[in-house]
Amino acid sequence: MTLNFTKMNGAGNDFVMLDNRDLSISLTKEQIEKLCDRHRGIGADGLLCVEPATADGDFKMRYYNADGGEAEMCGNGARCFGRFVNHLHGDKLTKIRFETLAGIISAEFEGSQVRINMSTPHNLKLSNHLEVAGAGLTVHSVNTGVPHAVVMVDDLETVPVREWGAALRYHEAFKPKGTNANFSKVVAPGSIAIRTYERGVEDETLACGTGMVACALIYHELTGEPGPISVLVKGGDTLKVGFEEPNKSEYTNVTLFGPADFVFQGTVQL
Numbered sequence: 001m002t003l004n005f006t007k008m009n010g011a012g013n014d015f016v017m018l019d020n021r022d023l024s025i026s027l028t029k030e031q032i033e034k035l036c037d038r039h040r041g042i043g044a045d046g047l048l049c050v051e052p053a054t055a056d057g058d059f060k061m062r063y064y065n066a067d068g069g070e071a072e073m074c075g076n077g078a079r080c081f082g083r084f085v086n087h088l089h090g091d092k093l094t095k096i097r098f099e100t101l102a103g104i105i106s107a108e109f110e111g112s113q114v115r116i117n118m119s120t121p122h123n124l125k126l127s128n129h130l131e132v133a134g135a136g137l138t139v140h141s142v143n144t145g146v147p148h149a150v151v152m153v154d155d156l157e158t159v160p161v162r163e164w165g166a167a168l169r170y171h172e173a174f175k176p177k178g179t180n181a182n183f184s185k186v187v188a189p190g191s192i193a194i195r196t197y198e199r200g201v202e203d204e205t206l207a208c209g210t211g212m213v214a215c216a217l218i219y220h221e222l223t224g225e226p227g228p229i230s231v232l233v234k235g236g237d238t239l240k241v242g243f244e245e246p247n248k249s250e251y252t253n254v255t256l257f258g259p260a261d262f263v264f265q266g267t268v269q270l
């Protein structure tokens, strides 16, 4: 099978994009894993397919992690999805709505930057004291389309992201689905810096969109700092997380704004 693909990245979180509007593409978990393999395949943190809507969206977004498993949502992927769909329509669209397993996501375009409206955050929990790889950590958690654990730290450089990240990702407290793991430092009022270990990539990524939103909301919960929150990610980009809080711990109009870039196009034999 010959596949035409587009490679994109959102703040360094990179993806294989497939136009499957005709539903002619059907990939196995192993095939997706191979496509995402950085030595034997194209190489990416995940793969996204554009599919026809089946409910009240304009399109359907399918997201698969590098391990080939389907996940409910991907914030950086959704921004790339929006820009890719707009490109397929001659860059004439201003706003699209697409279906995901986490609900309807909308995307608006400002050049190469994309703002998405996230699904409603839920399962927010503060200050769960857990033993993580032998360390006693205060762990917050929230689902921003996918599950996220958030640990506030003073020094991002020395955090053992892989060790603590993997221990949190598989921790008893987050079974059976597991979680993504974020380490978040306050840089200045309204500004945080984060590092993320991603479920399904099983490593640190240069950025994680749903993780940025999770860290911004936890930061707000702990400090009362209003949005938008600036979030500096490992890859060096700073993105904006916006939100409204009509009442305590109910969040509406949660947005993520940042770059979604094309890298190359190609064909691959499967």
Ligand SMILES: N[C@H](CCC[C@H](N)C(=O)O)C(=O)O
Binding pocket: 013, 045, 046, 065, 071, 073, 074, 075, 076, 077, 146, 147, 179, 180, 198, 199, 200, 201, 207, 208, 209, 210, 211
């Ligand atoms: N690895 C995540 C999905 C992708 C999240 C991340 N790439 C983003 O931008 O939100 C999970 O399985 O929960």
